[in-house]
Amino acid sequence: MRAAICLFGLFLLWQPVALLAEMGPLSPSQKRWDKRYSGEHYVYGTAPVTFLKEQINKIPRGKALCLAAGEGRNAVYLAQQGFEVVAVDISAKGLEKGRKLARKRGVEIKTVVADLQKYDLGRAQYDLITDFYYYDPALFKRIMTALKPGGFFIFQNFSIDQPDTNRFGPRNPAYLVRPNEILNYFAQYRIRYYEDTVIDLDEGMHRGHGAVIRLLVENLKP
Numbered sequence: 001m002r003a004a005i006c007l008f009g010l011f012l013l014w015q016p017v018a019l020l021a022e023m024g025p026l027s028p029s030q031k032r033w034d035k036r037y038s039g040e041h042y043v044y045g046t047a048p049v050t051f052l053k054e055q056i057n058k059i060p061r062g063k064a065l066c067l068a069a070g071e072g073r074n075a076v077y078l079a080q081q082g083f084e085v086v087a088v089d090i091s092a093k094g095l096e097k098g099r100k101l102a103r104k105r106g107v108e109i110k111t112v113v114a115d116l117q118k119y120d121l122g123r124a125q126y127d128l129i130t131d132f133y134y135y136d137p138a139l140f141k142r143i144m145t146a147l148k149p150g151g152f153f154i155f156q157n158f159s160i161d162q163p164d165t166n167r168f169g170p171r172n173p174a175y176l177v178r179p180n181e182i183l184n185y186f187a188q189y190r191i192r193y194y195e196d197t198v199i200d201l202d203e204g205m206h207r208g209h210g211a212v213i214r215l216l217v218e219n220l221k222p
């Protein structure tokens with residue numbers, strides 16, 4: 001009996017250590033985003049990106065992967081639309097709020113805390129992959145590989161015109177899309193929609209005119 005109590009004590013001590021070892025120390029980026037998402041309010045609101053809503057009827061239901069999903073507004077919307085959703089982000093805090101939003105709306109999303117620079121997206125896994133406001137062209141090839149044949153990739157990010165258009169959004173040109181730049185990455189697939197425009201945004205801290213690039217690509221040859 002005493003041995004069992006001792007073993008149980010050791011198990012309790014070991015658990016948090018094992019968890020910490022698995023997660024490793026927080027990176028500066030994780031700390032920054034966790035801090036940004038630490039309040040009760042949703043930094044980019046709880047409504048999905050308008051472009052996603054506009055395009056949703058073109059996309060057959062199935063398994064969706066939301067990249068850099070933040071606080072889950074698009075992931076939860078997709079779950080409400082009947083998708084089975086995996087939401088990936090570097091911020092555990094953001095994804096925790098995403099799960100809370102899902103519970104409130106009576107749906108489920110699976111969340112994964114991971115750095116997209118290292119995360120394995122897999123091969124021919126998804127019917128839809130979303131990327132809103134996270135720009136890393138190195139991801140595009142991995143995204144198209146992770147889509148099933150006929151799957152869709154939907155993207156919206158600020159363009160290089162954003163710093164002259166409004167005060168929100170990144171200033172660093174590495175995070176802004178240049179005109180026609182992304183068309184080259186997807187030339188071998190069917191580009192169903194492309195737009196380089198200024199629109200009215202109402203997404204929490206993105207409020208007012210925003211210069212954006214919007215793209216919908218199907219994983220089929222042209």
Ligand SMILES: C[S@@+](CC[C@H](N)C(=O)[O-])C[C@H]1O[C@@H](n2cnc3c(N)ncnc32)[C@H](O)[C@@H]1O
Pocket residue numbers: 029033044067068069070071072073074088089090091094114115116117131132133134
């Ligand atoms: C501008 S927010 C957009 C959030 C969400 N897509 C939306 O539209 O509401 C950018 C997101 O990228 C995430 N992020 C930044 N670097 C990342 C990385 N290396 N791997 C995964 N997520 C990352 C941040 O945590 C943040 O949630």
